[in-house]
Amino acid sequence: MVLSVNTTLQLLRLRTLLANLSLAAYIIPLHDGHQGERTPDCNARLKYISGFSGTSGKALVTLSEALFWTDGRYFIQASEEMDKNWKLMKEGIPDEISMQSYMKTALEPRSHIGLDPSIFSKPAWDDFQSSLKNGQVLHPTQENLVDIVWGEERPACSKRKLIQIPVEFTGKETAEKLQEIREKMKERRAQALVINQLDDIAWLLNLRGFDISAAAVFLSFAIIKPNDFDLFIDQSKLDENILNSLKKDGGFIFNYEDINHRLESLVSSTNGTIWLAKTCSFSLTSIVPEPRQLIDLSPLVLLKAVKNPTEIKGYKNALTRDSAILARFYSWLENSIETGENVTELSASDYLLKLRREHEYFLTTSFETISASDSSGASPHYSPTPLSNKPITKNSMFLFDAGAIYLDGTTDITRTFHFGTPTDHQREAYTRVLKGQIALATIIFPQRTLGYRLDSFARMHLWNIGLDYGHGTGHGVGIDVHEVPTKISYNHLKAPDDRGFVENMLTSNEPGYYEQGSFGIRLENIVRVVNSTVKDPKGNPFLAIEDMTFLPYQHKLIKKELLTHAEVEYLNTYQEKCRQVVGEFIKQHYPGDQAYQWIIKETKSF
Numbered sequence: 225m226v227l228s229v230n231t232t233l234q235l236l237r238l239r240t241l242l243a244n245l246s247l248a249a250y251i252i253p254l255h256d257g258h259q260g261e262r263t264p265d266c267n268a269r270l271k272y273i274s275g276f277s278g279t280s281g282k283a284l285v286t287l288s289e290a291l292f293w294t295d296g297r298y299f300i301q302a303s304e305e306m307d308k309n310w311k312l313m314k315e316g317i318p319d320e321i322s323m324q325s326y327m328k329t330a331l332e333p334r335s336h337i338g339l340d341p342s343i344f345s346k347p348a349w350d351d352f353q354s355s356l357k358n359g360q361v362l363h364p365t366q367e368n369l370v371d372i373v374w375g376e377e378r379p380a381c382s383k384r385k386l387i388q389i390p391v392e393f394t395g396k397e398t399a400e401k402l403q404e405i406r407e408k409m410k411e412r413r414a415q416a417l418v419i420n421q422l423d424d425i426a427w428l429l430n431l432r433g434f435d436i437s438a439a440a441v442f443l444s445f446a447i448i449k450p451n452d453f454d455l456f457i458d459q460s461k462l463d464e465n466i467l468n469s470l471k472k473d474g475g476f477i478f479n480y481e482d483i484n485h486r487l488e489s490l491v492s493s494t495n496g497t498i499w500l501a502k503t504c505s506f507s508l509t510s511i512v513p514e515p516r517q518l519i520d521l522s523p524l525v526l527l528k529a530v531k532n533p534t535e536i537k538g539y540k541n542a543l544t545r546d547s548a549i550l551a552r553f554y555s556w557l558e559n560s561i562e563t564g565e566n567v568t569e570l571s572a573s574d575y576l577l578k579l580r581r582e583h584e585y586f587l588t589t590s591f592e593t594i595s596a597s598d599s600s601g602a603s604p605h606y607s608p609t610p611l612s613n614k615p616i617t618k619n620s621m622f623l624f625d626a627g628a629i630y631l632d633g634t635t636d637i638t639r640t641f642h643f644g645t646p647t648d649h650q651r652e653a654y655t656r657v658l659k660g661q662i663a664l665a666t667i668i669f670p671q672r673t674l675g676y677r678l679d680s681f682a683r684m685h686l687w688n689i690g691l692d693y694g695h696g697t698g699h700g701v702g703i704d705v706h707e708v709p710t711k712i713s714y715n716h717l718k719a720p721d722d723r724g725f726v727e728n729m730l731t732s733n734e735p736g737y738y739e740q741g742s743f744g745i746r747l748e749n750i751v752r753v754v755n756s757t758v759k760d761p762k763g764n765p766f767l768a769i770e771d772m773t774f775l776p777y778q779h780k781l782i783k784k785e786l787l788t789h790a791e792v793e794y795l796n797t798y799q800e801k802c803r804q805v806v807g808e809f810i811k812q813h814y815p816g817d818q819a820y821q822w823i824i825k826e827t828k829s830f
C-alpha cells in the first residue's frame with residue numbers, strides 16, 4: 225500500500241485563483257514544455273497537485289471537481305497515490321470519457337479554461353481548442369497557477385554541472401551534426417530551427433546533464449541558424465571547457481528564461497521561415513508570425529535514431545558490460561536465496577545499483593528499476609517502495625527490468641526467474657513469451673516497415689492459447705531509454721512520427737505476460753536493425769534483427785516440447801554467444817567471480 229498525499233489545501237488555493245481569474249477549470253499536464261516522459265522535480269506540477277508519480281497522466285481541476293486521466297498501466301498506482309479529492313478517469317477503456325468530451329459536456333457554454341501556454345505544444349493546444357463547444361475558449365494564464373499555489377515549497381531546479389562526452393563515444397563532433405541539420409534546414413528553406421526536446425540538445429552538443437532523475441539530460445532550448453546557434457541554459461552548469469567547445473562550434477549562451485525574448489528579436493531581424501519542432505510550446509510558436517512558421521518533427525529526431533558505427537560499438541560494449549553485471553547480480557541473488565538470506569525487491573535493486581556504480585562509465589540508471597517478486601510482477605511498471613517491498617524467496621517468480629546510462633550507451637534488460645518450482649502454467653506462459661521474442665528476433669522485413677506492423681509477431685504464440693499482454697513490444701533506445709520516433713506497438717497512434725525502420729536503428733524486444741494477483745513475465749533484449757541476406761527483386765536488402773544483449777534464459781521455465789527445431793537452434797546459438805561474449809567478459813574483468821559458473825550452468829544446450 226502507498227500512502228496518498230493530502231491535496232485539500234493545494235486544491236483550495238488553486239480554486240481561489242480560478243475564481244479570481246473567472247476561469248471554469250485549469251488543465252495540468254505531466255510535462256513541462258519539453259514534452260519528455262519525465263520532468264525535473266522542480267517542474268513536477270502534476271505530482272505536486274495530485275500526488276501521482278507515474279509517467280503518463282493529465283489533470284483537470286474545476287471549481288467543484290478534480291479529475292485525473294491515465295492509461296491502463298497506471299490505474300492501480302493512481303488510485304493508491306491520489307486522495308479522495310481526486311477522481312480517476314480511465315483512458316483506453318470502452319466507455320472512456322476523454323478530457324475533451326468532459327469539458328464539452330460538464331462545463332458551461334462560454335467557459336474559460338485556463339492552461340499554461342509555455343508547456344502545451346501547439347498541436348496539443350489546437351486539439352483542445354477545436355474540441356470545445358458553445359463558445360468555450362482556452363485561456364492562456366500569464367503564470368502557471370500551480371506554481372503560484374506551490375510558492376515557497378517548490379524545490380529549486382538542479383544545479384549539477386554538465387559533462388562532455390568525447391567523440392570516441394559519440395562518433396561525431398557537434399560541428400558535423402550541425403552540418404547535417406543545416407542540410408535538412410536548407411531542404412525545407414528554414415532560416416532557423418527551434419528545438420526543445422532535451423535528448424535532441426544533449427545529442428547535438430555531446431553533453432549530458434543530471435536535471436532529471438534516471439536521465440542524462442539538462443533543461444535547455446536551442447535555436448540553430450545557418451552560421452551559429454543559441455543555447456538557453458542555466459549557465460552555472462557549464463564549466464570552462466564546455467564553454468570553450470560551445471563557442472568553438474559557433475554557440476552563444478543565454479539564460480534558460482531568455483528563449484522567448486531571443487526568438488522575438490530573431491523574428492524582427494529576419495524575414496524567412498522558422499522551423500519550430502512540433503513539440504515546441506504554444507507560446508514559443510506564437511512568437512513567429514503564421515506565414516513564417518514551419519511546425520514539424522525536429523530533424524534531430526531522425527538523425528539521432530540511426531546510430532553511427534562508433535555508437536553501435538558503444539552500445540554493444542555497454543550491453544555486454546551490463547549483461548555481465550546482471551549475471552553477477554543473478555548469481556548473487558540465487559546464492560543468497562539458497563543460503564536463506566533475507567532478500568527483498570528493494571535490497572535486490574540496491575545491490576544491482578552498487579555493482580553498476582563500480583563501473584567508471586556509469587552515469588545513472590535509465591529508469592526506476594522494476595524489481596518485482598510474484599504478484600508485484602503483474603503490474604508491468606511496478607517499482608518497489610518501502611511500503612510495497614516484498615521478499616524474494618525460494619518459491620518466488622521474480623521479474624527484474626533494469627537499465628543504465630553509461631558513457632558509451634544506454635541499456636534496458638529484463639529477465640524473469642523462478643527460484644523454486646514453477647507451475648506448468650507459468651512454464652507454458654514463459655515459453656510462449658520467449659517464442660514471441662524469438663519470432664521478432666528472427667524476422668525478415670522490408671525497409672521502412674513501421675513498428676506497429678511487427679508487433680503481432682511477438683504475440684502470436686500467446687494468442688494461440690487466448691493470452692496477450694497490455695503493453696507495446698519495443699521502443700527506440702538512445703540517450704533517452706525510450707527514444708522516439710520508432711515504437712513496436714499494437715496501437716499505431718502511439719508512434720505518430722514513426723517513419724519506419726532502417727539499418728542501425730536500435731529497439732527493445734520485450735514481450736511479456738501478466739496475471740493479476742499472481743505473477744508477471746517479461747523478457748527484454750536490446751536489438752539492432754541490420755541488412756538481411758534477403759533482397760527485393762531490385763537487389764536492395766530486406767532488414768533483419770541482430771541481438772545485442774546476451775543474458776541466459778532460465779531452463780526450468782522453458783518447455784522444450786513447445787519449441788520448434790529452429791527455435792531450439794536459435795536458443796543454442798544464443799547461449800553460445802552468452803558464454804563467448806558475456807562469459808569471457810566476466811573472466812577478463814571480474815576474474816574468479818562466481819557469475820562465470822552461473823553463465824555456464826544457465827547455458828546448457830537444449
Ligand SMILES: *[C@@H]1O[C@H](CO)[C@@H](O)[C@H](O)[C@H]1NC(C)=O
Pocket residue numbers: 494495496
Ligand atoms: C528579406 O531579407 C533579405 C536579406 O536580409 C532581403 O534581401 C529581402 O529583400 C527581404 N525580403 C523581404 C520580403 O522583406
Ligand SMILES: *[C@@H]1O[C@H](CO)[C@@H](O)[C@H](O)[C@H]1NC(C)=O
Pocket residue numbers: 564565566
Ligand atoms: C530474516 O528475517 C526474518 C524475519 O523477518 C528473521 O527472523 C530472520 O532472522 C532473518 N534472517 C537473516 C539471515 O537475517
Ligand SMILES: *[C@@H]1O[C@H](CO)[C@@H](O)[C@H](O)[C@H]1NC(C)=O
Pocket residue numbers: 727755764765
Ligand atoms: C545495407 O544496405 C544498404 C542499401 O543497399 C547499403 O547502403 C548499406 O551499405 C548496407 N550495409 C551494410 C553493412 O552492408
Ligand SMILES: [Mn+2]
Pocket residue numbers: 636699732734748
Ligand atoms: Mn524497455
